[in-house]
Amino acid sequence: MSKIETNVLPPMNQIWSQTLNWQPSDAQEQLFxxxxxxxxxxxxxxxxxxxTSPEDFWEKHLWDSLSGIIALEEILAxxxxxxxxxxxAGFPGIPLAIAFPHWRITLLDSTRKKITFVNDLIAKLQLNNATGIVARAEELGRIPGDxxxxxxxxxRAVSKPSVCxxxxxPFVKKGGLAILYRGHWSDEDTxxxxxxxxQLGGKIELIHRWETPLSKGIRHCIYLRKDSTTAKKFPRAVGIPEKQPL
Incomplete structure (x- = not known):
């Protein structure tokens, strides 16, 4: 089997449909x-x-990216x-930009090389609804317009839940949602x-637990509803949330 053949994602339309009640079009599948x-x-x-294996990549990057969103049926359109x-490297943002072309998606990371890759990928995929930005969340979250x-x-699991x-x-409008993608979750975490x-103007609305379709791993998505304005002191200065979690 040639290298090109081994780097082909498996056909998963039936699993997409069974697990998320959604499946990609042929064009979306080609973009994936x-x-x-x-x-x-x-x-x-x-x-x-x-x-990097085709099955793992499909499950842990593509399927996982959409799994936290599909349940929000009332807002998908x-x-x-x-x-x-x-x-x-662009997850979950780029798969979501493909699945929901009517959304505008900003992909934020503090590592310039990664955002350079992300913006190059966005250009190659010809996605006009996504853009990558190099910045720290603690700084961008204070800027009007963001x-x-x-x-x-x-x-997606970049740090402790309170840090996430x-x-x-702070980025979310009143009435909007922050969605934390996690693996293990406990009552202590809750x-x-x-x-x-x-403290940040939100509350836990839902903790969704499910099993991944191929490896049968346990995943959680935690949905935080923004029900009041975040105090001006948040987010705290760069590095402080990590060093002194709320």
Missing amino acids: QQIYQEVLEGNRQQNLTRI HQLQIIDVGTG RASYDLALV AEYSL AGLAAAAT
């Missing part, structure tokens, strides 16, 4: 395949991901402003996050 090829190529220059905080300007803020909340909730969210 192109993401995979570009990430494999980008891995030669920098460490983008350790998840709306034109939303999304920010992906700590996007890394603060309290997004319908959804997404954070402090990174994300208690700690609930206390932090209250």
